[in-house]
Amino acid sequence: xxxxxxxxxxxxxxxxxxxxxxxxxxxxxxxxxxxxxxxxxxxxxxxxxxxxxxxxxxxxxxxxxxxxxxxxxxxxxxxxxxxxxxxxxxxxxxxxxxxxxxxxxxxxxxxxxxxxxxxxxxxxxxxxxxxxxxxxxxxxxxxxxxxxxxxxxxxxxxxxxxxxxxxxxxxxxxxxxx
Amino acid sequence: xxxxxxxxxxxxxxxxxxxxxxxxxxxxxxxxxxxxxxxxxxxxxxxxxxxxxxxxxxxxxxxxxxxxxxxxxxxxxxxxxxxxxxxxxxxxxxxxxxxxxxxxxxxxxxxxxxxxxxxxxxxxxxxxxxxxxxxxxxxxxxxxxxxxxxxxxxxxxxxxxxxxxxxxxxxxxxxxxxxxxxxxxxxxxxxxxxxxxxxxxxxxxxxxxxxxxxxxxxxxxxxxxxxxxxxxxxxxxxxxxxxxxxxxxxxxxxxxxxxxxxxxxxxxxxxxxxxxxxxxxxxxxxxxxxxxxxxxxxxxxxxxxxxxxxxxxxxxxxxxxxxxxxxxxxxxxxxxxxxxxxxxxxxxxxxxxxxxxxxxxxxxxxxxxxxxxxxxxxxxxxxxxxxxxxxxxxxxxxxxx
Numbered sequence: 001x002x003x004x005x006x007x008x009x010x011x012x013x014x015x016x017x018x019x020x021x022x023x024x025x026x027x028x029x030x031x032x033x034x035x036x037x038x039x040x041x042x043x044x045x046x047x048x049x050x051x052x053x054x055x056x057x058x059x060x061x062x063x064x065x066x067x068x069x070x071x072x073x074x075x076x077x078x079x080x081x082x083x084x085x086x087x088x089x090x091x092x093x094x095x096x097x098x099x100x101x102x103x104x105x106x107x108x109x110x111x112x113x114x115x116x117x118x119x120x121x122x123x124x125x126x127x128x129x130x131x132x133x134x135x136x137x138x139x140x141x142x143x144x145x146x147x148x149x150x151x152x153x154x155x156x157x158x159x160x161x162x163x164x165x166x167x168x169x170x171x172x173x174x175x176x177x178x
Numbered sequence: 179x180x181x182x183x184x185x186x187x188x189x190x191x192x193x194x195x196x197x198x199x200x201x202x203x204x205x206x207x208x209x210x211x212x213x214x215x216x217x218x219x220x221x222x223x224x225x226x227x228x229x230x231x232x233x234x235x236x237x238x239x240x241x242x243x244x245x246x247x248x249x250x251x252x253x254x255x256x257x258x259x260x261x262x263x264x265x266x267x268x269x270x271x272x273x274x275x276x277x278x279x280x281x282x283x284x285x286x287x288x289x290x291x292x293x294x295x296x297x298x299x300x301x302x303x304x305x306x307x308x309x310x311x312x313x314x315x316x317x318x319x320x321x322x323x324x325x326x327x328x329x330x331x332x333x334x335x336x337x338x339x340x341x342x343x344x345x346x347x348x349x350x351x352x353x354x355x356x357x358x359x360x361x362x363x364x365x366x367x368x369x370x371x372x373x374x375x376x377x378x379x380x381x382x383x384x385x386x387x388x389x390x391x392x393x394x395x396x397x398x399x400x401x402x403x404x405x406x407x408x409x410x411x412x413x414x415x416x417x418x419x420x421x422x423x424x425x426x427x428x429x430x431x432x433x434x435x436x437x438x439x440x441x442x443x444x445x446x447x448x449x450x451x452x453x454x455x456x457x458x459x460x461x462x463x464x465x466x467x468x469x470x471x472x473x474x475x476x477x478x479x480x481x482x483x484x485x486x487x488x489x490x491x492x493x494x495x496x497x498x499x500x501x502x503x504x505x506x507x508x509x510x511x512x513x514x515x516x517x518x519x520x521x522x523x524x525x526x527x528x529x530x531x532x533x534x535x536x537x538x539x540x541x542x543x544x545x546x547x548x549x550x551x552x553x554x555x556x557x558x559x560x561x562x563x564x565x566x567x568x569x570x571x572x573x574x575x576x577x578x579x
Binding site: 002003004007008011012013015016037038039061062063064065120122123126 | 515516521524533547548576578
């Protein structure tokens with residue numbers, strides 16, 4: 001797809017009129033994801049009950065591709081199991097790397113439109129920001145539901161040891177991951 | 179049509195509008211021809227050989243040094259050290275001069291508009307020595323006032339790190355006045371000449387630079403060759419930056435005597451072919467003349483800025499007078515992230531830079547996380563400027579507004 005067409009048909013709508021760019025009242029997990037080199041900055045909020053991602057939303061700023069990709073990702077992962085969400089993340093990364101098969105790409109629905117980003121190396125990190133952040137969040141949860149502890153720096157805002165995942169109150173804004 | 183374009187093979191057979199000259203410039207065939215001649219006629223390891231090719235390679239390398247010395251107004255050829263680029267030149271000064279001469283309690287004054295390469299090496303020095311970093315602030319247009327530098331440069335100041343031309347705002351700093359004041363306080367002045375050297379006559383002695391760094395690739399030479407100028411009295415006293423081959427007088431089990439300047443700072447086999455390319459690029463510039471280069475750039479910059487001014491959605495950063503931009507125009511389009519702007523302009527075959535331009539503290543001061551940046555050189559044309567402005571006027575539409 002030609003770049004301007006990609007913007008026109010998919011990216012602009014999700015960038016200018018996102019469905020999931022908002023704060024969730026009581027998220028169970030919050031994580032800030034940034035691309036330091038270009039200033040893309042999102043805070044992803046999830047409501048995970050048991051094994052299911054019941055809700056997902058994000059706030060932040062950045063280029064249209066980063067914001068639209070995060071919005072489309074929320075569409076895809078809401079209602080999915082953690083395992084399925086990670087599988088979709090693998091498919092998305094695979095699509096960007098050019099290694100995903102047709103079935104995997106079809107599963108990505110609208111997000112599949114970003115396949116051509118694989119030809120624009122400079123924009124890859126924009127497209128994967130939301131997915132990368134979500135994967136980190138989902139994988140940081142241990143089987144017993146606790147946040148995995150890290151030896152990295154302590155989060156200044158919520159005092160948790162989790163380098164990647166903050167308690168909800170922190171909202172990730174001052175998270176050590178930033 | 180610009181008569182110089184035919185000298186640049188890369189412009190043939192396409193309509194690419196290259197407006198990223200502050201990042202790197204394009205190269206005329208004269209540069210390749212000079213390098214090819216070196217490669218085909220006398221390629222050998224310079225400085226050591228006792229045979230004809232090596233002697234000629236050494237001559238070619240030293241001739242290039244002489245050309246650089248003359249080009250930037252150095253007193254002596256040995257005040258020119260060849261490096262890879264501006265960053266390496268500045269790191270050489272920081273690691274060698276900085277770490278040996280700066281002590282706890284000293285102050286290093288850095289302008290807020292410095293590229294990270296004239297900033298991070300000094301912050302490293304401060305961290306290792308316990309010296310203090312003092313920021314030299316500018317106005318939103320980029321002006322560093324006399325009051326400002328006189329209040330920040332004190333008897334404690336040992337280094338003043340200042341760029342001659344800002345790679346974001348395009349403004350030319352009053353280096354001579356700042357250097358005079360710094361010298362009156364006993365400080366040493368380190369000038370980043372990466373953005374100035376390609377666009378204006380430079381004279382390191384007239385500007386009062388103790389050290390001056392520039393890159394070849396921004397003035398049409400190949401990537402991987404740059405230079406550091408240092409006053410000989412300073413270079414002489416400095417310890418080596420890198421050690422190893424080609425930089426010694428003698429080595430025994432118990433002692434090392436280093437070669438004199440500049441060899442002391444050029445460890446390992448040098449980039450002689452790159453130096454020859456740099457010399458050719460300088461000669462190419464000299465064949466055109468800075469009067470012509472500056473005049474063309476000013477004409478194009480005025481046109482570009484006046485066309486962007488017609489677009490209410492565009493914010494331009496830097497000085498109000500286009501003549502003070504040195505061909506560099508940082509801008510943003512309301513509601514559009516600079517990376518999206520660069521991507522959609524790329525689909526129109528227009529090359530611009532977008533990001534923080536390795537000057538994050540400056541962008542933080544300007545209150546933006548990133549900007550788009552168009553930067554011109556004398557080989558650009560009015561047609562390109564018009565095409566660029568026309569495309570910029572469509573960006574918001576392409577972005578769905």
